[in-house]
Amino acid sequence: MRKADTAAALIVAALGVFTMYQARRLPYSAEYGPGAGFLPLWLGIALLLLSVVLVRNARSGAAPETPDPVIGDEASVAVAQPSPLGREIWRPWLIFFGSTVALAFLFEPLGLWLSTAAFTFVNIRWVGDRAWPATILFTILTPIALYVGFVRLLLVPLPLGPFGS
Amino acid sequence: MIELLESLFRGFEVALTPQNLLFALIGVTAGQVIGALPGIGTVVGVSLLLPLTFGMDPTSAIIMLAGIYYGAQYGGTISSVLINMPGEAATVVTTLDGYQMARQGRAAKALGIAAIGSFIAGTFGVIMVTLLSPLLTTFALRFGPPEYFALIMLGFTSLSAVSGSSLSKGLTSVVIGLLLSTVGLDIMSGRPRFTFDQVWLLDGFSFLVAAIGLFGIGEILDGMLDPAGRPIIETSLRWRNSLPSSVEWLRSRGAIVRGTLIGFFVGLLPGAGSTLASFMAYSVERGASHHPEEFGKGAIEGVAAPEAANNSASAAAMIPLLTLGIPGSGTTAVLLGGFLLWGLRPGPLLFTEHPEFAWGLIASMYIGNLMLVVLNIFAIPLFASMLRVPYGIQASFVVLFAVIGAYSLDNNPVDVLIMTLFGVLGFAMKRLDYSAAGLVLGLVLGPLAERSLRQSLTLSRGDWSIFFTRPIAGVLMVIVIATLLWPLVGYTRRRRASRVGAG
Numbered sequence: 001m002r003k004a005d006t007a008a009a010l011i012v013a014a015l016g017v018f019t020m021y022q023a024r025r026l027p028y029s030a031e032y033g034p035g036a037g038f039l040p041l042w043l044g045i046a047l048l049l050l051s052v053v054l055v056r057n058a059r060s061g062a063a064p065e066t067p068d069p070v071i072g073d074e075a076s077v078a079v080a081q082p083s084p085l086g087r088e089i090w091r092p093w094l095i096f097f098g099s100t101v102a103l104a105f106l107f108e109p110l111g112l113w114l115s116t117a118a119f120t121f122v123n124i125r126w127v128g129d130r131a132w133p134a135t136i137l138f139t140i141l142t143p144i145a146l147y148v149g150f151v152r153l154l155l156v157p158l159p160l161g162p163f164g165s
Numbered sequence: 166m167i168e169l170l171e172s173l174f175r176g177f178e179v180a181l182t183p184q185n186l187l188f189a190l191i192g193v194t195a196g197q198v199i200g201a202l203p204g205i206g207t208v209v210g211v212s213l214l215l216p217l218t219f220g221m222d223p224t225s226a227i228i229m230l231a232g233i234y235y236g237a238q239y240g241g242t243i244s245s246v247l248i249n250m251p252g253e254a255a256t257v258v259t260t261l262d263g264y265q266m267a268r269q270g271r272a273a274k275a276l277g278i279a280a281i282g283s284f285i286a287g288t289f290g291v292i293m294v295t296l297l298s299p300l301l302t303t304f305a306l307r308f309g310p311p312e313y314f315a316l317i318m319l320g321f322t323s324l325s326a327v328s329g330s331s332l333s334k335g336l337t338s339v340v341i342g343l344l345l346s347t348v349g350l351d352i353m354s355g356r357p358r359f360t361f362d363q364v365w366l367l368d369g370f371s372f373l374v375a376a377i378g379l380f381g382i383g384e385i386l387d388g389m390l391d392p393a394g395r396p397i398i399e400t401s402l403r404w405r406n407s408l409p410s411s412v413e414w415l416r417s418r419g420a421i422v423r424g425t426l427i428g429f430f431v432g433l434l435p436g437a438g439s440t441l442a443s444f445m446a447y448s449v450e451r452g453a454s455h456h457p458e459e460f461g462k463g464a465i466e467g468v469a470a471p472e473a474a475n476n477s478a479s480a481a482a483m484i485p486l487l488t489l490g491i492p493g494s495g496t497t498a499v500l501l502g503g504f505l506l507w508g509l510r511p512g513p514l515l516f517t518e519h520p521e522f523a524w525g526l527i528a529s530m531y532i533g534n535l536m537l538v539v540l541n542i543f544a545i546p547l548f549a550s551m552l553r554v555p556y557g558i559q560a561s562f563v564v565l566f567a568v569i570g571a572y573s574l575d576n577n578p579v580d581v582l583i584m585t586l587f588g589v590l591g592f593a594m595k596r597l598d599y600s601a602a603g604l605v606l607g608l609v610l611g612p613l614a615e616r617s618l619r620q621s622l623t624l625s626r627g628d629w630s631i632f633f634t635r636p637i638a639g640v641l642m643v644i645v646i647a648t649l650l651w652p653l654v655g656y657t658r659r660r661r662a663s664r665v666g667a668g
Contacts, residue, residue: 004596004597005597008593008597008599012337012341015341015344019344022359026351026356026358027354027356030353030354032623033619033620033622033623033626033627034618034619034622034623034627035354036351036353036354036356036358037358038619039343039347039615039618039619040344040347040358040359043340043343043344043347044344046336046340047337047340047341047344050333050336050337050340051337053333054333054334054337057331057333089389089390092389092557093386093389093390096385096386096389096557096560096561097386100382100386100564100585100588101585103564103565103568104568104581104582104584104585105582107568107572107578107581108572108578108581112569116565119561119564119565120561120565123557123558123560123561123564124558124561127389127557127558127560127561128555128557128558128561129557130558138558142562142565146565146569150569150573156569156573157573157576158569158572158573159572
């Protein structure tokens, strides 16, 4: 976690430097007050300063500015108590992630029917680990439900691809 | 007062006609569904349905659209609690405790207290709309750019203090959100910033695209890595389980009252909206609580306060819209567009020239709130049954909704890709304990923050003391600085104590 935190802090620092560099190319002040580069420059400086605090916290292994226990989400707990992730976790995760990225790229070219059917098929079968009949049922019914709900009822103009009218 | 009651009575005569009752029911039900669908937020829902109302009677149209508006505030809670994915920005903070309650098998309770809190706050908001419109808009008018800037800073620091494991990580998220909000055309000079000659960057990043990616995809990618898997939470489907116990009610009632009041006053301010109200209510509630350590781990007040606040704020935002013609939020801005399309001009003359419209709308809000609380309490079993679906399958459907939601904003495939990128960023932030909510708040409030800052400094000719010499801004900025310095004080104290201990 220390390494990851340090790496994240360095990315924040790099972002800060990049922002400052880009902001310097914009006018800092305009005729009647601050210009377009004013806020970005200060945001870049803020990121750089924050990265120093983040590196310091990561190196000391603690967050001194945090008097209270962790607030919020279970991820922080998961991060605080890392456990090895086996193949049985990574395999469905990679399938899920890969199919999500594929859906993002293919949603418009393939259209609602084909893209969502393919995504549903892959995920119900290999991520949800359902049997073939359930997989086929979900694959057929999901695009129909999405079409009726969004295109017909909510009138959302979605790409329908080769099967669109 | 008699005159006011007469006007309201006439409004009820309009709102209680079978046709308008039907449109109110359609509106609140559609709002509930739209709010619950991640990515199809209130603004999108109202924008999508606005064109359908052009041929309708304006009073029926506004009753239906307003129903969608405040119905979505209720609906947004459902996805926040059940799948940790806010239906809209105003329910982001509800995920902190609402989802934890769901994981503990108390989803029905979370939704129940949210519905009750929302009903109380929503009804209070409408009563205040009825009674105090002229008086309170006068106070809101005293807010100039420095006050807005100070208020937004307070929202940022409050959020950074309550989310994630450290203030510095929270602030980093907010600053990155602010930075992303500067992408596109400069709001004052029109000069492109950080666009790198790419046309698709000229409009900047849509906060909804970012929110869908960060909260939807990011959360799910993280959830899929949970070695134990997300347990299917067994929730009793009986509606009685949604009613709070006496202990829970005792804990929540103060939160509801405080959330209602905060929401109302923040919602009054044009541009501030229910998102900031919910964050502030959560922060105040945590500060006022006798057991702040329970916040973020399923504290019922952590659901009651922000839910009351966002509903109260959504009602309050109608005041500047109706009496001044100034929208208080993104959705009321779309409603303003609807007013103009129907040939009505919101402002002081609206109540005298079109009393049936203005008072019919206000009366319908009382009825709509009543419909919503009944709908929520009795429909909770239906929504809670979503949890029985295995996580892998739930996750697939969330991705489908997220992709459709991102695409439908502008019918633009690039938005889907940006949403996916934000999803990867959200996943990384989640693993490293950076606050995604902070980034989204920075992105949402960034343009208003920048405009207020630059207008303030233009007014003062570059003198930063303008933020401290005006009473309201000064008080808010002192609270901001105290929030930022407080962890340092605690750190110094602990170091001193450890030195004394060692010595």
